[in-house]
Amino acid sequence: MLQKKELPKLSEGFFRIMFCQSESDVQAAINTYSVLGPLDTLPNGSFGQRKPDTKVQLGIMKFLKKVDVPPNAGSTSGSVQDSAFPQVSKERDTSCKGPDNLSSLSTTAYKGVKESEDLPKHSIGPDVSPDSIPTLAFPSISTADFQFNIEKASDVIVEKVEEYVKKVGNARLVLVDLSHGSKILSLVRAKAAQRNIDNKKFFTFVGDITRLYSQGGLRCNVIANAANWRLKPGGGGVNAAIFSAAGPALEVATKEQAASLLPGHAVVVPLPSNSPLYNREGVSHIIHVLGPNMNPQRSNCLKDDYVKGCKVLRDAYTSLFDGFLSVLRNQANVTSKNLVSEKSMKDTSCGDLKNHLENGDQKTKRDGDSVSERSKKSKGSHDDNSKIDGSTSKSWTTWAQALYHIAMHPEKHKNVLLEVSDDVAVLNDLYPKAKKHLLILARYGGLDRLADVQQEHLHLLTTMHSVGLRWAEKFLQEDSSMIFRLGYHSVPSMRQLHLHVISQDFNSNHLKNKKHWNSFNTAFFRDSVDVIEEIRNHGKATLKDESYLSMELRCHRCRSAHPNIPRLKSHISNCQSPFPPSLLENGRLVPRQDENLSNS
DNA sequence: GTTCTAGAAC
DNA sequence: GTTCTAGAAC
Numbered sequence A: 001m002l003q004k005k006e007l008p009k010l011s012e013g014f015f016r017i018m019f020c021q022s023e024s025d026v027q028a029a030i031n032t033y034s035v036l037g038p039l040d041t042l043p044n045g046s047f048g049q050r051k052p053d054t055k056v057q058l059g060i061m062k063f064l065k066k067v068d069v070p071p072n073a074g075s076t077s078g079s080v081q082d083s084a085f086p087q088v089s090k091e092r093d094t095s096c097k098g099p100d101n102l103s104s105l106s107t108t109a110y111k112g113v114k115e116s117e118d119l120p121k122h123s124i125g126p127d128v129s130p131d132s133i134p135t136l137a138f139p140s141i142s143t144a145d146f147q148f149n150i151e152k153a154s155d156v157i158v159e160k161v162e163e164y165v166k167k168v169g170n171a172r173l174v175l176v177d178l179s180h181g182s183k184i185l186s187l188v189r190a191k192a193a194q195r196n197i198d199n200k201k202f203f204t205f206v207g208d209i210t211r212l213y214s215q216g217g218l219r220c221n222v223i224a225n226a227a228n229w230r231l232k233p234g235g236g237g238v239n240a241a242i243f244s245a246a247g248p249a250l251e252v253a254t255k256e257q258a259a260s261l262l263p264g265h266a267v268v269v270p271l272p273s274n275s276p277l278y279n280r281e282g283v284s285h286i287i288h289v290l291g292p293n294m295n296p297q298r299s300n301c302l303k304d305d306y307v308k309g310c311k312v313l314r315d316a317y318t319s320l321f322d323g324f325l326s327v328l329r330n331q332a333n334v335t336s337k338n339l340v341s342e343k344s345m346k347d348t349s350c351g352d353l354k355n356h357l358e359n360g361d362q363k364t365k366r367d368g369d370s371v372s373e374r375s376k377k378s379k380g381s382h383d384d385n386s387k388i389d390g391s392t393s394k395s396w397t398t399w400a401q402a403l404y405h406i407a408m409h410p411e412k413h414k415n416v417l418l419e420v421s422d423d424v425a426v427l428n429d430l431y432p433k434a435k436k437h438l439l440i441l442a443r444y445g446g447l448d449r450l451a452d453v454q455q456e457h458l459h460l461l462t463t464m465h466s467v468g469l470r471w472a473e474k475f476l477q478e479d480s481s482m483i484f485r486l487g488y489h490s491v492p493s494m495r496q497l498h499l500h501v502i503s504q505d506f507n508s509n510h511l512k513n514k515k516h517w518n519s520f521n522t523a524f525f526r527d528s529v530d531v532i533e534e535i536r537n538h539g540k541a542t543l544k545d546e547s548y549l550s551m552e553l554r555c556h557r558c559r560s561a562h563p564n565i566p567r568l569k570s571h572i573s574n575c576q577s578p579f580p581p582s583l584l585e586n587g588r589l590v591p592r593q594d595e596n597l598s599n600s
Numbered sequence B, C: 001g002t003t004c005t006a007g008a009a010c
Helices: A023-031 A099-109 A150-165 A183-194 A237-246 A248-257 A276-281 A306-333 A337-347 A371-376 A398-408 A455-478 A514-521 A528-538 A546-550 A565-572 A581-587
Strands: A135-139 A172-177 A202-206 A222-226 A265-270 A285-290 A417-420 A424-428 A437-442 A484-489 A498-503 A525-527
Touching: A135 A285, A135 A306, A150 A172, A150 A183, A150 A306, A172 A183, A183 A202, A222 A237, A222 A306, A237 A248, A237 A276, A248 A265, A248 A285, A265 A306, A285 A306, A398 A424, A398 A437, A424 A455, A437 A455, A455 A484, A455 A498, A455 A528, A484 A514, A484 A528, A514 A525, A514 A546, A514 A565, A525 A528, A528 A581
Parallel strands: A135 A172, A135 A222, A172 A202, A222 A285
Antiparallel strands: A265 A285, A417 A424, A424 A437, A437 A498, A484 A498, A484 A525
16 A cells, blocks of 8 residues: 655664664664654644634624524425525625614525515425525635635536535535625636526525524525534634534534544534524534645645645535435434434544544544545445455454554644654554653554564664654653663554554553553563564564463562552552563663663 | 443452 | 452443
């Protein structure tokens, strides 16, 4: 999958290579240390953070009083060919209007609509009303802060809309923009008209997407959000407005579904009934969408690559509309409202990045694929990851593949990465078992674990070790009392070969059980220096089985046994004994350079 | 990998 | 009674 590339030869790299037996080894290790730069580019994980957007949607800043409207979300009775919703995008004042102005706003917004002061509430027939037609309101994706070319974006929108108006039955798609002078709306309108897209099923609308009903009289049971990858509130524009209008309930509900989003993907979030958007606007679902970023000021910028940009934008709209379809299906198929919400929770659960990777709420542990991914693949929580060469075959659950995804697509995970090169990616362990605990990921495809490593990977192993050492050195400059150990788990829990760089204090609240301890303090933990020697000499590494994980708890320094984890932790916090001789040999432990561990 | 929790251990 | 483990669920 990922081919190893020619490595740049860098001259910097003043680190110890304690395992190296010869000068050529040292040189090889130095040469393979192809990194972004020396330590100064390093580690706080701050690069790649998305800066707050500056554009602020005016609508949310205004002081409209609450308009209480009974929720009508999830209605499925809509089957009318409604002439009451033509293409609407005439000038309209979107600035502050009180409820007194509501009716005039509605009629202003709907030129050509049957003059109806209370259009939002009143039925136009015995069983159907404009309210009951399932409608997706969506902003133009990526054309604001992400600076996607408007001309190209309008082509993509019209192309995708044309495709999906055929699939949505009687439901409607509405492109919304806050500004009445919106260029994207006029472009899309013109192109949609050219293509004879049914203007009852698709039209544009000028207004605040968070107040389509209360201000504009347009009932939309689903609205799309131009989200950020973190699926967090804030920033600016539509994202800030929607999170603000929906209240904290949306944040909670979003976390239930996914922790983050990749460009080109969408996630459907059922809106809790305590959200103002549900109560006031009748919105039952929010679909977060992440489009391509062409803005060089933002991370993950595609710059001028519109081939990729257009593809990602198409994917984004595909995911969005597929998400809308899934909402329609759920609402049409199930009569019990409870069942609807339960099913939609399951069917729409999404998330490209495993929640596991997020620094946020650790209680969100829902697995799943994004809508678009899921529509292409068979269902299930296991990716197809059986090995072709047959050396090992194991099905990795979704959570266990987080590192693999990072290694294969580090550009999508800049937020968690400390360093990337062609060979490795470096990140903090999300659940560090000591004060310092890094993972050095191999970036080669097909290297799931130590058992997959062969002689041909020797060079990679030395690179991983060198990078790990360099990080240890850096930490030692900050705190010279630390001691590091570098090694691999014989049987890892997570896919993709990764080297642990872990300080020997084991002072961490994440170290909670016997398995945690023994995975780092029995022969189950394979020192990097030993692995390299074994691969060099025998072509394979010695592996220990998982029985080591249930062994008695022993102090890694004085080897005393302890009955349980709390007692062990209490002991190791004070134990000053020298490390056992086996650990003192061959550079298995990495103290500060002038430290003599045997005497400590 | 983590979280949750029943029941074992103390 | 509380602490802690370990297995199931995710």
